[in-house]
Amino acid sequence: MSAYDTHRVFNQAPPFVDVNLVTLDQPLLDALTANGVDPVQEGLLSFGEAWGAAERFELGRLANENPPKLRTHNARGERADQVEFHPAWHALMAASMEAGLHASTWDRMGESSAAPQAPARNGAGKTGPGKNLPGANSFQGRGHVARSARLSVISGVEAGHVCPLTMTHASLASLAVAPERLSQWLPFVRSRQYDPRFLPFWEKRSVNLGMGMTEKQGGADVRANTTTAAPVQDDEYEITGHKWFMSAPMCDAFLVLAQAPGGLTCFLVPRFRPDGSVNGLRFQRLKDKLGNRSNASSEVEFVAAFGWRLGDEGRGVRTIISMVQYTRLDCVSGSNGLMRMALAQAIHHARHRMAFGRKLVDQPAMTLVLADLALEMEAITALTLRLAASFDAAGSDPAEAAFARVVTPAAKFFVCKTAPGFIYEALECLGGNGYVEEGPMARLYREAPLNAIWEGPGNIMALDVLRAASREADEMVAVAGQLAEEAGGMPGVAEAAKDLGDALRGDNPEWRARFAADRLAGLATAAALRRSAPAAVAEAWARTRLATPRRIYGANDVGHLAPRLLERALPLI
Template structure:
């Protein structure tokens, strides 16, 4: 544990105003209510700042602080409006012409413009100095706290870059627009636009995660400007962000599943034969348009070799899984921020909620969980950055992406519910913002591989790619000897992985235990000693009741909460 200083005291936190004297006959005096929180989500987040600086992103602190001020201020209202007025599909114009347009509230476009302008999709590619991927990840982490629905097109536009680079002619034509920091929502041909966004359409109703079961057919029709041109015919059950300028699509050729780039408009400017059947009516993520589409001879160009579509697109999936973990961690951070803010201003039974022992235990427990998750995802971002020059980091990123995605995304829904409960009835109403976070939370666990898919992917990688096992073990063993509870957990986990009996049946338990080990390693390395001690005692030492708010006596709850609170 590198930081031996005790956590700061929260005694300086503000007290709520006393109740005003009620006028005779008055029936409505407003008091003991929590003030609106507007804060800088970067400058006010001590642990995030430490992680960014520690992994080399300190050069971006100006950009991050500026974006933190916007995500913690005006962008919160934009997020509310983008969800209150969800996108609407218009399939035909008034004359009966097919137009397939999705119309968004202006708040959605404003959020997209903020994200694109900050380089959230491009920073790691256009300015690849040390710390760039970490800085970019911090932008994602903060953006999700304001509004996560816009992350679907932002993440895919970011993640598509490695796939496009596998086809140089396609990359030459598309990457300048993809990497642009100008948001251009106009429905015009890609070469005429100031900036481009990309989506993807992989899954079909009969296959789901089993993309090799796809029935969409691709027929080669010729060559155009050095690109192999195909026509796609089929039905895609999920096409996220259908107003993007192009989509990576999987379809069958005689050689097998192949990857294609399908533009929304053909080179001559006409609409491509991509027909939006409907928008999905989802639990959350309502500001984003997820659609079902039909392809009727749609124009597309091949990306990567025929029959190698899954391999071509795997790097895109790898990067989107990083954003799933970042998104879940960001949602948890915003839920925690709102819970602590409420508790520091709300009185009950003669005292502030934050001064009452039971509430302090809950808030401190939540803070431990959230910082552990954030530390894991920022370490993961750092490994992405190091992968190009360090084979061991590349192998670590391969396996840790799945482990971290599984662990953090699984923890988010229950975490946000508990934060909601800290606000009581106030947290159950839309105006608090917590219901929107709660509805959003399951998406990251489902997108790009639900729990079983991810857990089995971990087992497959460990079994078939020895370098991943070695890299993961090397990272975890580095902290051996720092804490007996960590050592015992690590020994049990590695022993369980070494047994081949019923591996698939035990898959979730094994991956969850790996997640705990990674979290413990990061906290031992980077968190203050009292915080790491509380986490180790409760998560690995067995001194926990299984629910939030059951930390052991003697925990420095006041200091943990103070560290986690955002300064308004």
């Protein structure tokens, strides 16, 4: 045997690239149609082709292998406080912004007649936005279903750059409480021309917005924040303090919580003051994270930083929670995309890899694992797009608005917590090939826990379900009844509905908060599957997840559906 022969590569799967990430996903196509979106008319097929190109996958690899760097000072010793990114990051951002991932659901809302302008120090020149712009807690965007599908696709290719897209998109819900700020920033937010230059926002083609809530001593308990905001004049304040996590520090402005004289308040803090000078944001360091390596997360000091108040003093949580509701939907969509890519990689590998004389996909134990993962993916996709549809309809349908409020925390709880275990199982299907950094599986696995932590971890989501049941009891009853009716007749649905009611009515419901969130998510998922998936698929999920305890992947009785599930998950290519 020659030296050449010893290094001949065979029995390896070809790269999963130059594929259409939408047309190869039948559950996604079905869920889009069921929720009122035509994939062809919406341009999703060409989108799936563009993001399945080898070039996009390579950009994702490069962006993660060359993480951002913080430049606190320039060569002259002056403060710089800028974050530098690899060109791959900028290319991904440009592609996603061109597709509108940062703003598309607001395209149809009312426009302000005011031209873009620099903010006036004296408050002059303030013009209100159109009357149909999104309001706090209103869920009045359009196109959430199509955007959720797009966000899922790009998350599977490279999830790190999703953060500033999500923050920018969601910020308009909070800016709406300050019409003059909204009218100033809206044209720049809506622009599809990515502009990473470090300039005052009124000199740019577009902007991105970030968020800073978390402090060292507070974490999720933002009311414990100590950052202060001193009034200067009108809605202008001077902010001093520290943020332990501030998302996307390269952004042009940030929604920040600080203690004003009247209590915890929300502020818009730009990188540049209205006079064009650099604002007092001093970046201390970038976080060294488990995953999400391409994205920058920072610690920052506010040194007499300029900020505009958004909403009334003391109502900061209420102001920013409207933004958080949108970001939670993105967490669900992002986790859906991570799992989808992991499943596609696993099936693709198993169809090409030989072991013990047969393709892996034809080995019964492996077949069952992949089919069980595919069944879970059907459920996750159906729930994700059904939730997005409720955001679309909420502005005109009170029942859908209630659905969005009640189901969002439960869906985030279920979907984002499912992702790490799901992706691990898919990674194991590749063996050692899944564990090394050359392929995407290791990156997907490191990314998986993040969406469960962002915008409120599991306990916060479960407690939000309880709060919804306590504050809007009639709404919770109506939504649960609707879900049980829509999923009626499937195995375990009646029992799940009873379990949910018992958990919410118990003497100490906090003990069963996670149980309640899990059962609510199960009902919502069963109803979503009944809406978009084949009847046999919906019934199999309910039978193996609701009627009986969920078992480890590959131990649930779905073998009779295996060929159909795998073909729906990834048609032969």
